[in-house]
Amino acid sequence: xxxxxxxxxxxxxxxxxxxxxxxxxxxxxxxxxxxxxxxxxxxxxxxxxxxxxxxxxxxxxxxxxxxxxxxxxxxxxxxxxxxxxxxxxxxxxxxxxxxxxxxxxxxxxxxxxxxxxxxxxxxxxxxxxxxxxxxxxxxxxxxxxxxxxxxxxxxxxxxxxxxxxxxxxxxxxxxxxxxxxxxxxxxxxxxxxxxxxxxxxxxxxxxxxxxxxxxxxxxxxxxxxxxxxxxxxxxxxxxxxxxxxxxxxxxxxxxxxxxxxxxxxxxxxxxxxxxxxxxxxxxxxxxxxxxxxxxxxxxxxxxxxxxxxxxxxxxxx
Ligand SMILES: CC/C=C\C/C=C\C/C=C\C/C=C\C/C=C\C/C=C\CCC(=O)SCCNC(=O)CCNC(=O)[C@H](O)C(C)(C)COP(=O)(O)OP(=O)(O)OC[C@H]1O[C@@H](n2cnc3c(N)ncnc32)[C@H](O)[C@@H]1OP(=O)(O)O
Ligand SMILES: CCCCCCCCCCCCCCCC(=O)OC[C@@H](O)COP(=O)(O)O
Numbered sequence: 001x002x003x004x005x006x007x008x009x010x011x012x013x014x015x016x017x018x019x020x021x022x023x024x025x026x027x028x029x030x031x032x033x034x035x036x037x038x039x040x041x042x043x044x045x046x047x048x049x050x051x052x053x054x055x056x057x058x059x060x061x062x063x064x065x066x067x068x069x070x071x072x073x074x075x076x077x078x079x080x081x082x083x084x085x086x087x088x089x090x091x092x093x094x095x096x097x098x099x100x101x102x103x104x105x106x107x108x109x110x111x112x113x114x115x116x117x118x119x120x121x122x123x124x125x126x127x128x129x130x131x132x133x134x135x136x137x138x139x140x141x142x143x144x145x146x147x148x149x150x151x152x153x154x155x156x157x158x159x160x161x162x163x164x165x166x167x168x169x170x171x172x173x174x175x176x177x178x179x180x181x182x183x184x185x186x187x188x189x190x191x192x193x194x195x196x197x198x199x200x201x202x203x204x205x206x207x208x209x210x211x212x213x214x215x216x217x218x219x220x221x222x223x224x225x226x227x228x229x230x231x232x233x234x235x236x237x238x239x240x241x242x243x244x245x246x247x248x249x250x251x252x253x254x255x256x257x258x259x260x261x262x263x264x265x266x267x268x269x270x271x272x273x274x275x276x277x278x279x280x281x282x283x284x285x286x287x288x289x290x291x292x293x294x295x296x297x298x299x300x301x302x303x304x305x306x307x308x309x310x311x312x313x314x315x316x317x
Contacts, residue, residue: 002050003251004183005043006243011178011189013047015241016234021197026052028163029105031154031200032112033214034170035143035221037120039299040178041170044191045112051241057109059102061095061150063305069295080105086117086307088149095150099157111162113154115146115214117308119301124308137215142225144308146218148211155203155210165203167196167217169224173232180299194224194234 005011017025034045042060049058056079064083067073076083082098084091102109118124120143128145132138137145155165172178173190182189204210228234269281297303 001043002046002055003247005040005047006050007248007251009183009186009188011044011047011183011191013044013051013191013193013240013243015048015239016192016194016236017239018197018236019239021195022239024164024197025166025195026054027108029108029158029161030110030164030166030197031158031162032110032166032168033115033151033217034112034168035120035225036114036116036118037142038170038172038178039119039301040180040183040189042112042299043180043183044170044193045168047243048193048241049110050247051244054108054110057105057107058112059109060112061114061154063307065305066298069298070291072295082111084150091150092153096153096157099154102158103161105161110166111154111158113151115148115151115218116144117147117150118144119304120144121301121304127309138219140218140222142222143218146214148214151214152207152210155200159200162200164200165198167198167221169194169221169228169234171225171228171234180296184296192228192234194228194236 006013032045034041038044046055046058049055059079059081061082061084062076064085067077067081067083080098080101082095082102084095099111102111116128124144129139132140132145135145170191170193173192176189178187178189178191204213224234266281269277272278
């Protein structure tokens with residue numbers, strides 16, 4: 001999928017960051033906090049992981065439903081991805097346990113948290129801003145109100161092993177609305193990512209203070225998005241790592257290994273002349289194609305969950 005983004009669609013991914021922090025990327029464990037408004041934001045995230053050599057050890061706090069996505073979800077299970085049901089009462093122990101398992105991970109990892117918990121839609125935004133108002137918090141224009149419990153439990157469990165929080169804010173040039181189907185159709189997008197490295201020691205230990213810290217972080221992210229909307233760029237210098245050939249080589253290798261025998265098999269089936277065999281092959285191919293379309297559908301915001309709409313108790317404390 002990274003090869004599709006970088007080499008097939010030719011999408012450009014530009015990094016805005018502080019040159020002093022740049023050498024540390026990929027060379028330490030980090031908690032990444034990213035906004036969640038685009039259908040391919042996870043793919044842009046993977047691209048940066050690839051460019052900094054941590055693609056294989058990129059982790060995320062993902063909704064449990066994604067564990068059942070064929071191939072990708074199963075792979076994530078074996079990669080020690082942390083899953084949550086987005087029900088705190090059930091998640092508090094399982095998420096903490098999975099995070100503890102990451103503490104002795106043998107390679108440098110990035111642990112991604114979408115603190116908004118769900119993708120941005122106008123309706124979810126409106127409801128979350130009602131919650132913000134109820135809590136006496138400032139309004140956000142470009143983000144949903146962040147959920148703080150997952151962030152707190154992550155900081156608590158990874159303190160001492162993760163060195164920093166990478167506050168990451170993603171946007172696309174010219175109001176592009178990128179989609180995975182667009183990528184697969186070869187459409188080129190222009191992603192801009194602004195990353196600030198914040199040492200983990202500066203994140204408070206106390207739960208309430210940590211929550212307030214995260215709310216402040218999202219207010220700052222909102223101001224960066226505002227800057228981007230006005231000027232077409234993020235603050236700070238551009239330090240973009242170039243794309244590397246490995247994802248392309250990997251893709252070409254596996255395509256040859258898998259597609260060549262599959263093509264031979266298909267040709268054999270078709271030349272068998274048996275109506276039953278050909279029909280069965282047609283049914284299998286259609287099912288696979290429908291399965292892939294369903295998987296792509298998982299990335300589409302229109303088909304997203306009702307999380308953040310159905311249960312929005314306004315907390316007045
Ligand atoms: C140099 C380059 C740097 C960076 C490169 C960038 C990235 C690369 C990094 C890594 C890549 C790795 C992998 C990427 C690959 C794939 C990723 C794909 C997908 C996965 C994404 C997801 O699945 S996102 C969904 C799952 N994740 C989360 O939800 C995380 C955030 N959520 C939490 O933390 C939650 O707290 C929770 C899930 C732990 C628990 O959920 P629950 O709903 O029970 O939450 P809370 O108890 O927190 O909610 C109640 C509180 O929220 C308030 N509330 C109620 N309604 C709303 C509302 N509508 N909006 C906002 N807030 C609301 C309520 O008042 C409660 O408040 P409290 O004060 O009581 O907390
Ligand atoms: C060449 C063939 C290519 C085949 C492509 C198959 C694509 C499968 C991609 C599956 C990966 C799914 C990752 C989705 C990540 C995502 O963005 O999840 C959304 C959640 O955060 C929040 O969900 P929601 O509450 O619904 O907003």
